[in-house]
Amino acid sequence: MKTVLIASAALALTAAAALAQDVVRMGTEGAYPPFNFIDDATGEVAGFDIDVGNEACSRAELNCEWVKNDWDSIIPNLVSGNFDTIMAGMSITPERDAVIDFTQNYLPPEPSAYAALSDDVEIGDAVIAAQTGTIQAGYVVESGATIVEFPTPDDTIAAVKNGEADAVLADKAFLEPFVNEDPDLFFVADDVLLGGGLGVGLRESDTELKIKLDAAIQSMKDDGSLNELIAKWFDERPGF
Amino acid sequence: MFQFCTDPSLLSDTRWMLCYLTSPKHIAFYYSFGTVLGLLAITAPCALMLGFGGAVAMRSKIAPVRWFGRGYTSMVRGIPDIVFFLFMPIAVDQALEWLRHKVICPDWPDPVRRGSDFVVCAEAKLPLSTSAAWVHDAYSIFLAVLAFSIVFGAFAANVLSGAMTAVPRAQMETAEAYGMSRRQSFWRILVPQMWVYALPGLSNLWQILVKATPLLFLLGITDIVYWARELGGAKTSTFSYPHPDWRLYYFLFLLVFYLALTSVSERLFRRAMVRLSHGQATMAGEAQRKADTNEVTA
Structure with missing residues (x-):
């Protein structure tokens, strides 16, 4: 009986240790x-x-x-x-x-791309949408264009669609499905390579x-x- | 949910809609209404109790208790809610973890604050990182309830303390004349009569509390606003149910929900007011008495 108790206690302890270990x-x-x-x-x-x-x-x-x-x-x-x-x-x-x-x-490094409603947007003096706190937002500020920041990626696309911004700058992989499936959206200007x-x-x-x-x-x-x-x-x- | 939902891209419009609205993501959205109602159900009584405590403290004969009551209400009322909601959960969480850290692992050699990191020993973490996901959720809801209760408790304290002073002085004098102690006259005369004076203020507070629940979203709880925004955003074919930007409809739905909630509670408060006014020396109570006697004489 005693050995069973000790064995089960030991088992419980190791089980607890296994559980406690490395939950990330x-x-x-x-x-x-x-x-x-x-x-x-x-x-x-x-x-x-x-x-x-x-x-x-x-x-x-x-x-x-x-x-x-x-x-x-x-x-x-x-x-x-x-x-x-x-x-x-x-x-x-x-x-x-x-x-x-x-x-x-x-x-x-994933290229960042500009998407806009027409393909003749002059990025230099356009209003660019980007998500707050992203490398793209930092890049737009440095490039001298006017930035409008949004808390979510969804909002940046919506801003371009409803005309609040001229273009959106985001990771190309995120924009690709939108541009491919929405006939109104185009990639404009050259891609930029940001971050590591x-x-x-x-x-x-x-x-x-x-x-x-x-x-x-x-x-x-x-x-x-x-x-x-x-x-x-x-x-x-x-x-x- | 339904058998035919396996490949949404092949479905007709009605079936697509049916599958879309019963997707696991939408079920999580529907559950989150429960989160909001549950939060209201827990927060309202907690805030009322804190408010009652605050109001009693404000009337206390002991100066430090009175100062505490005054300090609590004026401080919370003076600080913007949103600042409080952002500050409280982080501060309480770190305070609790720090206390546990001091008690559980006093031999910890490293400092708790390292640059911008706040690191306590693994055993002192709240909740433990080994605990299930629902424990983490419950803990963040607990912090949210605490923040809401403290803020709305301060407002309730002010309302209740006003209501206590509004009870006619003659009532209390009569109680004293009958030989009741301070405690007896407080519980038997003042408290039962103050509610009718407190109710308009409290119903107003309740409506504000209902409207404040979207702040949950700020505290990282996936509430109805989070899901409405998440589900409504434009979806590409990366998702099973691609659709354009539908946030307008989702937010419209929330608008209807909140409007329904406030209109139902307004009706309930009106009913409670009628009951509480019964036999009270207020205008409403007097009107009820006259209506009753008229019925009897007629």
Whole structure:
């Protein structure tokens, strides 16, 4: 009887330890297809970020859970510990790197593109819509064009459609389906290459998790599975 | 939901709509109405209790308690709600985590604040990162209820304290003449009579509370406003149900919902007012008494 008790207690302890170990809460926006969005069929988040994150987690033997969070408060919520990583189509930039840490990139720099209602928009003196706190918003400010910022990617498209802005600047992969399916929308001007590719955002104090995820992403690059995921979600992107 | 929903792109318009409106995403939208109603159901009594406590504190004979009551109401009433809603959950969360951190892992060598990071030991996190997703949701709703209760409690304290002073002084004097103690006359005479004076103010507060629930969205809770915006935005073929920008219709639906909610509660408050006025020395109570005697004589 006693041994049974001890054995079950030991079992319970190890089970608790296994549970307590490495639950990683992954923050994402859930509003930026094809990087991350809410799937109609499940009501849960899906997309490129989520596929990469899940694969990296299983390789690093982490127990991962997805958390939705608005874009503009995603970094403050990471640093205050509400979740442990950001995978939300976030590009690696020096400004962000000063506040949080990034793993190596899991997508090469994605070109940013302008979409507008007519193809003769002069980008230099146009009103450009961009999502607040994105590299595109920063770029528009530097380029000297007038910027109107919106909290969600949806709003930036809506602003162009209803004439509030002349063009929208966003990741090309996000704009492509809109331009392909909406006869009124066109790509204008040249694409611009911004940022250092998408990385997993982490707290600067979280070095252990960074090492694990870095190794997982490296192994996904090495065996080509990351390129497969890139081919699944994006049209004609180079991969690694 | 339905058998025929497997490939939405092949469906006729009616069936497509039926499948669209019963997609798991929409079910989450419908559930979020429950979140909002649940929040109201918990917050209203909590705020009322805090308000009652505040009103009693404001009338206290002990000076520090009175100062606390006054300080609480004037402070909360003076600060914009939205600032309070953004500040409270973060401050309370960090305060609780810090306290737990001090108690549970006093031997922790690293500082809690490192640059912009706020890091407590894993055992002190609230909720623990190992807990299920619903615990995290419940915790954020708890923080939201706390923020709402404190803000609306301060307004309720002001309303109730006004109502307490509005009860005719003669009533209290009579109670004292009957030999009731301060406590007895408070609970037996003042409290039962004050509600009729408090009700107009409280019903107003309730309406404001109903209208304030979209602030939940600011606290990161996926409430009806979040889902309306998410579902309404233009969807490309990345999604199973592509559609143009339908936010107008979703927000129109919310508008109808809130209007219905406020109109139902207005009706309930009117009924409560009629009941509470019964036998009161107010104009409404007097009108009821006259109507009753007229009926009897006629």
